[in-house]
Structures are given as structure tokens and as C-alpha cells.
Amino acid sequence: MFDYPKDYRLIAGVDEVGRGPLIGAVVTAAVILDPNNPIEGLADSKKLSEKKRLALAAEIKQKALAWALGRAEAEEIDKLNILQASLLAMTRAVQALRIRPQFVLLDGNKIPNDLDIPAQAVVKGDSLVAEISAASILAKVARDQEMEELDRQYPEYAFAQHKGYPTKLHLEKLTALGPLPQHRRSFAPVRKVLENR
Structure with a gap:
């Protein structure tokens, strides 16, 4: 069980997706749930089927007091590094909330330096x-x-299948077709393909 920080009513949870892929933005979300309107079945998104995730996402958007997305693009990831870009995207998600939270709980073990709200990092949050x-x-x-x-724009890369992660299929496509503008130049597999072209 997790012990929530005492004396705070408006608590935002923040998480990121997309640290591992070779392409595209790292995407974050911030959510303030409504204690009077609970949502059943919330769990780590990786443990849910796509169908269940889509159903829950719709319910979260409907029932949460506030929610917002944040992001850091591939160019920012290349400039800052993936950790700093993820933290920046987390701050952006919190700042985009239409209700300012009193406290922020972030997945992981790091808190963004530029977050001006009391916060706690929660491993396996x-x-x-x-x-x-x-x-x-x-x-x-x-x-x-x-x-x-992206898959609809570039069907030959099969993004709908591997979602940009460095799977065998993605690496094969990357080697054969070369990187797209959205690929992260600082990631070793992309760098290697660029060096060999």
C-alpha cells in the first residue's frame, strides 16, 4: 500500500511513456482524480490489454477533475538526453493542467528541477x-x-507493430530504409545506421 502525503486534497499523478523507442516524442500525462468518482481497474498501462487501456482512457478523461498531456520532441531528446527530456515533458504536463495541484506524485526516482509544486517520486508508482x-x-x-x-504516413516502417521500440523488425527497417526526420539521432542504433550510410 502507498501512503499518500497528508493534508493535500488535489494530488496529481504523472508518468511518461516512450523513453525506449528510437523515434518520436516522449509523452507524459498528469491526472488529478476525483475521489467522489472512482475508476475501477486502474493499473500500470503495460499490464493492460489495448482494449482495456482505450476504455479506461475514455473513462479517465470523463471522470478526472483534470488531465493533461506533455511531451518532449525527438530534437529535444537529442539535445538534452532522454532522462532530462522526460522530466521536462513531465513538468509540461503538470503545467498544462487546468487545476493547479497541491502535490505531485511522479513515477520513478527523479523529480524535475523546475517543478514549483511539492512533489514525491514513487518507484513503481x-x-x-x-x-x-x-x-x-x-x-x-x-x-x-x-x-x-506515423504508420499511416510511412507504412513501410511498420510502426503500428513495434510502436518505435528497437525490435528486430524496427532495426531491420531502419537499416534498410534509413532514419526518418522523427528518429532520435542520439540513440545508438540510429547513430550507427547514419554512420554507415
């Missing part, structure tokens, strides 16, 4: 904290949709 679970679901659904959109 996406499994322990409902607000972070909800954020992980929204971020995952949003990023998967972006990969499906």
Missing part, C-alpha cells in the same frame, strides 16, 4: 498509485496513437 496509473494509461494511449499515425 504506476502499480502503486491510482493517479500515476491513470497518467500512464493516458500517456501510453496518446503515444500509441501517434505511432499509428
